[in-house]
Amino acid sequence: MTRAASRAKPTRIQREKTEAILAAALDVFATHGYHGATLDQLAEAAGLSKPNLLYYFASKDDVHRTLLERLLDTWLAPLRALDSAGDPRAEIGAYVRRKLEMSRDYPRESRLFAGEMLSGAPRFLDQMRGPLRELVEEKAAVIRDWTAAGQIAEVDPHHLIFSIWAVTQHYADFEVQVRAVLDTEDDAYFEDAARHLAGLFRRALAP
Amino acid sequence: MTRAASRAKPTRIQREKTEAILAAALDVFATHGYHGATLDQLAEAAGLSKPNLLYYFASKDDVHRTLLERLLDTWLAPLRALDSAGDPRAEIGAYVRRKLEMSRDYPRESRLFAGEMLSGAPRFLDQMRGPLRELVEEKAAVIRDWTAAGQIAEVDPHHLIFSIWAVTQHYADFEVQVRAVLDTEDDAYFEDAARHLAGLFRRALAP
DNA sequence: GTGTTTTATGACCAAACGGTCAAATTCGGA
DNA sequence: TCCGAATTTGACCGTTTGGTCATAAAACAC
Structure with a gap:
């Protein structure tokens, strides 16, 4: 095998x-989905010929898989940064803010993941049952300790994390809907969203 | 044209x-997306031959479009039911519950919409800028009145609606992730989610 | 500069795809 | 029971797609 990889x-x-190639693939896969993207599209977006692209990656699937693998760490960074030693409500507020900023700054990454989830995450399930699950368990324990100590309201830690994921990722994954409803074309609504979410979780988590 | 339609x-x-055909298409499109679904798949799932399916629908796109059109009304029904004359926190609580029940009972419909949003809703944008936007404006006004009257906490009405959509649809669209994290295979977590979300919004909206 | 390895490409291929069509079969009303 | 309309199908078609391959061009080490 003389393959570059x-x-x-x-x-x-x-x-x-x-x-x-990976930068171009992020763009193409995020907007068209795995099946909607063609090798020719990927190659053109990357500024290569199709055979040349296949010199660097064994297949379309290989590009997609590599993209997902690289993204996982970045994507979970905000949750990883949740500090058990910090002030509970400030920590959760900061987490929400960071996660929302990711939706604003990296919407393609968000959509790539969302597309994977929608289709049942066939090429991604292992990572979710492994590292992702462990990280969530770890942080859920932190949240549980905070509620037990009476520092925040009683909440189901897992479902709180789901809620934070949901409300923040919504602004990336459903961007067209948000824009259609708000009838806007710039990114100003992210500030409103940040204020809204900060208030929402602050009140909901008050002990 | 001898077409049935x-x-x-x-x-x-x-x-x-x-x-x-539409019932089968819902299944196939929801799991594989528009591009991932083939006419042969659709036909087999519906128990027909491919030419026979094309006797009833002009094209793959025709099936998809019809499916989306039929779904919009059903999908917006819970929000439509939000009653300006009811008790604010009870109304919003009921809306969250109904929306969550839809995620539990109609996850395929939810995923179909989500897939459409992810790809920029090319065959769906008109409906969103029209009927959807109007409905949201109407209900946002109701929520605004409630906050003005001091019946619920001060919230951005649009973003509150987004938050409710996000947290409820998450359980349908990201079902595999929820299951992977919770390590479960049955639907019991929906009850936990309902309790969690009820508490979350009750506390967050307390005046 | 020369020889070797790496990189790039045009031509090509088999499979899958969306869709057509003429002919066969079934259905439903008189 | 008959007849016309509705329904179903196998065979087929042009295009697109993921991927291959032999060969050519560029990079690099000496």
Whole structure:
């Protein structure tokens, strides 16, 4: 196998082109979905010919899988940063804010994940039952301790996390709906959303 | 054109087969998305041959479009039922409950819409800028009156509606993630979710 | 500069896809 | 029971798609 991906030491060109392909693929997959995206689209968006793209990745699926793997860490970073030593309501407020900022700054990543979830996450289930589940368990325990100590209202930790995910990701995944309803084209509504969500969770979590 | 869809009075067979096709299409489109679904899949799921399916619908797109049109009313019914004459917190609580029940009972419909949103809702934008937007404006005004009267906490009406949509639809659209994190296979978590969301919005909306 | 490895491409292929069509079958009313 | 309309189907078609391959061009090490 002379495939680039299998080399021990990637060359400069390999690194550059691989990145270009993944960057383009994020765009294409996020807007058209896995099946809606074609190799020709991916190649053109990356500025390569189709066979050239397939020189760097074994298949369309390979590009998609690589993209998802790289994204998981970034995507979970905000939750990872939830600090058990900090002030509970401030920590949760900060988490909501960070997560909302990700929806604003990385909507394509959000949509890529959402698309995966919608289709049952066939090429992604392992990661979810493994690392994701462990991280959630860890942070759910932190939240449970906070409620037990009476520092925040009594909430189901798992479902609180789901609620935070849902309300923040909504602004990326359902962007067209938000824009249609608010009848806007700029990003100003993110500030309103931030204020709304801050107030919502602050009141809901008051002990 | 001898196409069935153009007849003035549909026969019994036309009604039955059309329904069977749409029922099957809901299943297939919801799990595979528009591009991921094939005519052969649709036909087999409906128990028909491919040409036979195309006798009832002009194209794959025609099936998809019809499905979406039929769904919109059902989907907005819970919000429509929000009664300006009722008790504010009870009304909103009931709305959250109804919406969550829809996620439990009609997850495929939810995913179908979500898929449409993710891809930018190309074949759906008009409906969103029209009827949907009007309905939201109407109900947002109701919520605004409630806050003005001091009956609920001060909230941005639009973003409150977004939050309710987000947290309830999450349980349908991201079902695999919820199941993976909770490590469950039955639907029992819907009751926990209902309790959690009831408490969350009750506390958040307390005047 | 030369030789070797890496990178790029045009031509091509088999399979899958959306859709058509003529002919066969079934249905329903008189 | 008969007849015309409605329904169903197998065979077929052009296009698109994911992917291959031999060959050419560029990069690189010496």
